Amino acid sequence: xxxxxxxxxHEVTEMGQEVTLRCKPIxxxxxxxxxxxxxxxxxxLLIYFNNNVPIDDSGMPEDRFSxxxxxxxxxxLKIQPSEPRDSAVYFCASSPPGVAGELFFGEGSxxxxx
Amino acid sequence: xxxVEQHPSTLSxxxxxxxxxxxxxxxxxxxxxxxxxxxxxxxxxxIIDIRSNVGEKxxxxxxxxxxxxxxxxxxxxTETQPEDSAVYFCAASNPRNYQLIWGAGTKxxxxx
Numbered sequence: 001x002x003x004x005x006x007x008x009x010h011e012v013t014e015m016g017q018e019v020t021l022r023c024k025p026i027x028x029x030x031x032x033x034x035x036x037x038x039x040x041x042x043x044x045l046l047i048y049f050n051n052n053v054p055i056d057d058s059g060m061p062e063d064r065f066s067x068x069x070x071x072x073x074x075x076x077l078k079i080q081p082s083e084p085r086d087s088a089v090y091f092c093a094s095s096p097p098g099v100a101g102e103l104f105f106g107e108g109s110x111x112x113x114x
Numbered sequence: 115x116x117x118v119e120q121h122p123s124t125l126s127x128x129x130x131x132x133x134x135x136x137x138x139x140x141x142x143x144x145x146x147x148x149x150x151x152x153x154x155x156x157x158x159x160x161i162i163d164i165r166s167n168v169g170e171k172x173x174x175x176x177x178x179x180x181x182x183x184x185x186x187x188x189x190x191x192t193e194t195q196p197e198d199s200a201v202y203f204c205a206a207s208n209p210r211n212y213q214l215i216w217g218a219g220t221k222x223x224x225x226x
Contacts, residue, residue, distance in 0.1 A: 101214050
């Protein structure tokens with residue numbers, strides 16, 4: 001298996017632009033998580049899905065952030081409009097059925113907002 | 115709220131020596147405790163985990179111990195090697211939801 005695949009690996013954009021991050025989870029995994037990692041705040045859970053349905057989005061910082069999972073093999077995290085404080089590494093992770101906490105992470109998308 | 119504290123934040127050990135990282139958790143309902151290793155430029159990777167019905171688990175040079183009464187668990191790495199250098203995160207999960215509560219991380223440095 002190729003593991004969790006994220007794109008792009010690096011994104012540099014200007015404040016106010018729309019950013020879309022993409023994730024392909026491991027086949028057969030039914031949970032998908034979006035995390036944000038910064039030096040100041042560590043790993044923060046933004047949102048997670050179960051069987052393509054958003055379960056908890058309480059970690060999404062504000063309305064500028066949105067996430068979708070249109071099918072079992074694809075998810076997006078969108079920031080519109082982006083701000084410099086959104087600069088971070090965004091990770092997608094998936095988890096197999098019935099194993100709470102056993103997350104498989106992608107390599108991350110490093111976002112820099114100028 | 116639920117919290118996981120992790121110590122130390124940085125640990126430097128001589129190659130070949132042992133390293134111990136400790137975590138405490140606040141939610142007594144937590145029943146799953148994974149440890150993740152994050153190398154530079156990569157995502158965290160699960161290296162070992164333990165469930166609340168056991169006190170210790172080993173996998174080659176790494177082991178995890180759990181004390182449910184005291185609500186703390188530890189990662190032990192023996193015979194450390196340069197490739198063990200990374201940031202290690204502990205976490206705790208409970209059966210009420212799928213959310214992991216993460217520690218702040220420990221940067222482990224292996225000195226040659």
